[in-house]
Amino acid sequence: MVLSIRRIACAAVFALAPLSVANACDIYSPCCEYIRVRTYVTTYETRTEWVVVEDECGCPRRVPQTYTVPIRVPVTRLVKVCH
Numbered sequence: 420m421v422l423s424i425r426r427i428a429c430a431a432v433f434a435l436a437p438l439s440v441a442n443a444c445d446i447y448s449p450c451c452e453y454i455r456v457r458t459y460v461t462t463y464e465t466r467t468e469w470v471v472v473e474d475e476c477g478c479p480r481r482v483p484q485t486y487t488v489p490i491r492v493p494v495t496r497l498v499k500v501c502h
Contacts (some may be wrong), residue, residue, distance in 0.1 A: 420496045449501040456498045 469483045474480050 451499055451501040453497040454500050455495055457493055457495050459491045460494050461489050462492055464490050 446447050463483060465487050469481050470484045471479050471481055
C-alpha cells in the first residue's frame with residue numbers, strides 16, 4: 420500500500436512539473452529571437468588624380484584634381500524580433 424502511494428505521488432509530481440516551469444515561449448510572454456540584418460552605410464572617400472590641363476599659354480600641364488566618391492559599406496547587426 421505504501422509503495423503504491425509513493426508511485427502515485429511520484430507520478431503526480433512528474434505530471435505537474437511542466438506546468439510550473441516557464442517555457443521560453445508561453446502565452447503570457449512573446450517568443451523573441453535575433454535575426455541578422457544587413458544594411459548599407461554610405462561613406463565618402465577622397466581621391467586624387469593627376470589630370471592634364473592647358474595653361475594660359477596653351478601648354479599642357481599636369482595638376483592634381485581631388486574629388487570624393489560615395490562608397491556603400493555593408494553593416495551586419497542583430498535585431499530582436501518578438502512574435
